[in-house]
């Protein structure tokens with residue numbers, strides 16, 4: 627096996643686009659610093675709503691294939707070479723929004739056996755030996771079944787990795803501090819007349835918002851703003867970007883966060899706040 631860089635970061639996400647929205651600046655920053663960044667995406671987002679009218683004919687497997695192309699382009703923008711689909715492309719499909727009959731599709735990720743899915747992730751962990759894992763909180767940030775399941779699978783894989791002798795030293799959940807979110811929405815409301823969007827979302831629509839005191843770690847990715855915006859724009863079926871704002875298919879404008887925030891949930895905190903996901907991690911294995 628070729629020698630991997632000393633610092634190795636693993637991110638687990640539900641659909642293509644989640645990585646760029648949540649962690650695009652972090653991924654670009656660590657990649658630029660020479661860390662090995664691995665993205666594992668659990669589904670191809672086959673049940674996503676398509677924004678551009680010219681692509682509205684895409685659905686199901688055809689949409690999944692198209693979104694894999696968008697993901698590839700987004701990873702090029704972020705400088706990330708190592709991105710994979712959990713269990714291989716098409717192993718798990720998108721479960722759709724919570725409460726829909728789609729949730730009962732036997733191939734969907736919501737129906738996955740958590741240990742089996744975590745086993746696929748453990749294979750990646752054995753290969754890459756990441757010191758740091760990033761995923762969602764127990765509510766998946768906002769309650770989408772695939773996001774909740776991604777959380778469960780990532781946390782289970784972290785347990786299995788410890789048992790298997792390839793422990794992950796630090797586990798983080800994606801967060802947005804409430805005060806930062808409020809300020810960003812204030813700026814968005816001021817900017818709205820100059821944007822091609824008509825309405826704003828509300829802070830409660832943003833995944834992972836918590837009280838500021840829960841934030842342990844702040845990654846300043848502002849130097850990588852252009853890369854993050856390009857990665858988000860690459861997911862054109864799902865996201866429309868204008869300046870440092872964007873909409874999803876609900877057409878409600880949201881701010882792009884280029885400083886990204888985390889809550890450390892496993893491992894030793896090193897700094898108040900930490901400014902590096904690898905803070906305190908000793909000599910690389």
Ligand SMILES: [Zn+2]
Pocket residue numbers: 640641644770773
């Ligand atoms: Zn998603």
